[in-house]
Amino acid sequence: MKFQPLKLKKVTAAVAASLMAAVGVVSAPQALAGERNLVSFGDSVLADPDAGTYLQGRLTSSSPGGVNCPSSFNYAKRTAAKLGLPARDFSCSGAVSSMSGGPQISAQVDEAIRVGALSPDTARVLFSSGFNDTYNNANLSMDDIRRRWVDAMAPQVERIKQAAPNARIQIVGYPTIGSGDYYCLFHFGPRPADSTLLPQIRDYENKAQWMEIDLAARTGTQFLDMKPSTVNNGMCADADRRMWAGLIDFTAGPGNLPIHINARGHEHAANVIAGS
DSSP states (O other), rough: OOOOOOHHHHHHHHHHHHHHSOOOOOEEEEETTTTOOEEEEOOHHHOOOOOOHHHHHHTTTOOOGSSSSSOOOHHHHHHHHHHHHHEEEOOOTTTTTTSSSSHHHHHHHHHHHHHOOOOOOOOOEEEOOOHHHHHHHTOOOOOHHHHHHHHHHHHHHHHHHHHHOOOOOEEEOOOOOSSEEEEEEEEEESSSSSOOOOHHHHHHHHHHHHHHHHHHHHTTOOOOOOTTTGTTTTTSOTTTOOOBOSEESSEEEEETTTBBBBBBHHHHHHHHHHOO
């Protein structure tokens, strides 16, 4: 059984809304003085809250301002476990820069500083954000959004550097999502049931990649490119290789949110980061 390609306009809106159904912060326990830890900031791709908790939080506004948001055993926590470090995860669904409306990355940094999670003893910081800013600023060209986003986000990275001067800061890129201009939204068996042309989503994916590359260059931090190791594991991969779930996906294995990284993807990302 194979679905016919869906109309671009309707699917672009649906996929954009889900891809950007974004990011949630976990309340970080009070850090102990001198704690050698891993601290993470980002959107829903990193946070990966379970769907029920995520929806309840959004409906009850239990995470105002983008702090103390729900998250799962995501790649930040998995990386910390592999490195033998306590995890202090501040990622939050829907997180954006100051150029967009929504939960602010700056609030995550505020909270991490407030509770003492960032300190001279912090060993590693993971940062992954930007996709939500792409569709929120769809009118901007590649050059414009790259420049404006970095202008908005560089000060936050500098705040992290000041609070955790000895930490290794990694800007973690998004894993591969589509296959060129095509995205596979429906999965009922071992192979995708559709291949839908969505060039606008590809544009967002490309912009987010370059925004993060530019941020790392501006701030003198490391960009960790997740595209090469996941080039054959995006939304259009077969069930046994897929690391990015479809919109309706019965075969991607364990995972929390549609059109987000599944558990296989989080484990892969953690292995890459821990080994970097």
